[in-house]
Amino acid sequence: MGRRPAAWCCALLLVLTLTARWPAATARFVVEKNSLRVTSPAALRGVYECAIGNFGMPQYGGTMHGVVVYPKANRKACKPFEDFDLSFKPKPGGLPVFLLVDRGDCYFTTKGWNAQNSGAAAVLVADDRVEPLITMDTPESSGTEHIENITIPSALISKRSGDDLRKALENGDMVNVLLDWRESLPHPDERVEYEFWTNSNDECGAKCDMQMNFVRSFRAIAQVLEKRGYTQFTPHYITWYCPEAFVLSKQCKSQCINHGRYCAPDPEQDFSTGYDGKDVVLQNLIQICVFKVANESRKPWMWWDYVHDFAVRCPMKEKKYNRECANGVIKSLGLELEKINKCVGDPDADKENPVLKAEQDAQIGRGSRGDVTILPTLVVNNRQYRGKLEKSSVLKAVCSGFEETTEPDVCLREDIETNECLENNGGCWLHKAGNVTACKDTFRGRVCECPIVNGVKFAGDGYTNCEASGVGRCQINNGGCWKETKNGKTVSACSNEESQGCKCPPGFRGDGVTSCKGKVSTASSVGWGFLWVIFFGLALAGAGAYAVYKYRLRSYMDSEIRAIMAQYMPLESQETTNQQRPVDHADI
Structure with a gap:
């Protein structure tokens, strides 16, 4: 127990047929990892790989800093630590405790549950053998209801890493580490593509309940993301095929459609009662076709409504899990029943169904994604999500798929945002009026980025300066x-x-x-004053010139008049002269 990933019964049946259907070179299981950075002691500083567990809540897109503690007793964490009077709750002001435990003797989930109840913030499980890292999965046995309540992250570390950490602790060193999930999922751009591999069976126990609870709680968020173009969502369904030698057997006939090509396990694991596997396959096919038809009408988010309403209106326990009930749900949502029926095709035909054939092909891993063998499985940006299928945890994973600072508002919900801007404005620039800030809370932590206000982009370093730029900047x-x-x-x-x-x-x-x-104003007053001086100067000069001109003209005219008058009458000077001269009788 706790030595190999436990798979669901459907996944086990699928694995048994993988060798016959898929080439051995292509069938593979990818272990999703995060990193563990040791910051002290100096001798161990460095970055080490660890495998993300398939339970608990990994902090996708973020980090956790803590101090490693190795318990003095119950080192495999198979029993409650309270039985040993041990508690790992940090003291006020102390770092969170990452509990290091040994592998073996009990389920991985039991170790995680006991570590959480002891006050630990995370559990590190050290492998007990030299081998490649594996994914710690959840068991299928009963008595493990606590799985749904595990909220701390878990990681499997290699045997060598475990030995090094134990040795350092035994030497009295304080071991500080940073768990880092920032690169666990790629975040290449402003849109996230994610897939949900699920099943329409509602009588498979805790896992079926978990899937339905997730659909119920995540539906509204998923629809908002899709409607606004932030995400591209695609649902998928796992099927397996019946080996040709058993196609005519009772088991294959009850579990498969299309002549043994597409099968699902019997819901009750009893071929003589209740619904059969073929009923599940048919409903899976209907749900895929609902998505395809809704997607063609540019309303892919309708899938969430159909799956939710079908689970509520057509449960197996009420004997309503049938095509008639499904048609009623389709009509109530205004979906095109005729197109959906055409997509479904004839389940009794001895030929390939193109829709289900595409689903089987999609199960094969490509690129960085491994084969899908476990239900339920969430794939974000072509990487398989690990951890609890729960609303806030999945939302963190989806949000971490966005390029940093491009996350939509839904990624700033109260249950996942950091609220670092509330104190001292996060150390970022703040407008003097206090109504515009460069501080932005994200689930990764705060960033200082000059904002966009009413369509106007502010530019600057975001820490000390931001100025409105571009067209419309004068409005701010x-x-x-x-x-x-x-x-x-x-x-x-x-x-x-x-x-x-x-x-x-x-x-x-x-x-x-x-x-x-x-x-x-100054230039004008000086200029006009100067012009007035010139004007008056010119006026005076003109007046003077005119006076001179008039004087000279008058003098000239007086001289002319005198000359003319002198010709016709003697002037006073002339008379005086004539009286003084003697008379000459010769002139008479």
């Missing part, structure tokens, strides 16, 4: 530039024609931010 606090209103007229140093910066308008000078001093 006048772009951080100087502005003055005088006599009903507003003058501003901000211009939408400039992408950023402040520039005093024509006729003003200054830094454009704190002040712009007008040189127009």
Whole structure:
């Protein structure tokens, strides 16, 4: 127990047929990993691989810092630690405890449950043999109801890593480590593609209940993400085939459709009572076709409504798990029944069903993704999700698939955001008015990124400076530039024609931010004064010139008049001269 991944009965049947149907080279199981960084002691510093468990809640997209503790007793964690009077709850101000336990003697989930109840924040299971890392899975036996309540993350580390950590602790060293899931799932762009491998069977016990609870709780979130174009979701269903030698057997006839090509286990594991495996396969096929038809009408999110409503209205225990009930759900949702029936085809035909054939092909791992052999399985950006199938945990995984800072608002829900912006604004830039900030909370932690406000992008380092830039920037606090209103007229140093910066308008000078001093009024007063001086000067010069001109003209005219008058009458000077001269009788 606890030595190999335990698989569900459907997965076991699938594995038994993989060798016959798929080439051995292509069938593979990929162990999803995160990293464990030892920060002290110095001799052990470095990064080590560890395998993410298929239970608990891995912190996808984030990190956890803690101190490693190896218990003095109950080192395999197969019994409650309270029986040994041991508690690993950290003291106030202390680091969270990562409990190191040995592999063996009990289920992995039992170790995780006991570690959680002891106050540990995470459980590290050290392998007891030298081998490649494996995925710690959940058991199928009864009496393991606690699995659903495990919320701490778990990781399997190699035997060598376990030995090194134990030795350091025995030497009295304080061992500090950082569990890091930031690169466990790729996050290449602003859209996440994810798949949910599920089953329509509702009588398979705890796992079927878990799937239905997940659909019920995650439906609204999934639909919002899909409607807004943040995600591309695709549901899938595992089937297996009946070996040709047994196609005519009672078992194959009751579990398969299309002449043994597509099969599912009997829901009650009793071929003589209740529903058969073929009923499950047919409903799986209907659910796939519901998605395909809804997707063609650009409403892929309708799949969540159908699966939820079918589970509520058509349960096996009420003997309503049939095609008639399914048709009623389809009609109530306004889906096109005729198209869905055409997609389903004839389940009794001795030929391939193209829809189910595509599903079987999709089970084969490609690229970084391994074969899908366990139900339920969630695949995010082509990597298999590990951990509890629970709303907040899955949402963290989906959100970690977005490129950092591009996460939609749903990724900032109260149950997963860090709220680091509440204290001192996260150390980021804050507008002096206090209504615009560069601090943004994400499930990964806060980031300092200049915001976009009313369509206007702020630019800067996000820590000490952010300025509105681009078209429309003057609408936000006048772009951080100087502005003055005088006599009903507003003058501003901000211009939408400039992408950023402040520039005093024509006729003003200054830094454009704190002040712009007008040189127009001063220049105008000096200029007009100077012009008035020139004007008056010219006027006086003109008047003087005119006076001179008039004087000279008058003098000239007087001289001319005198000359003319002299010809017709003697002037006073002439008379005086004539009286003084003697008379000459010869002249008479």
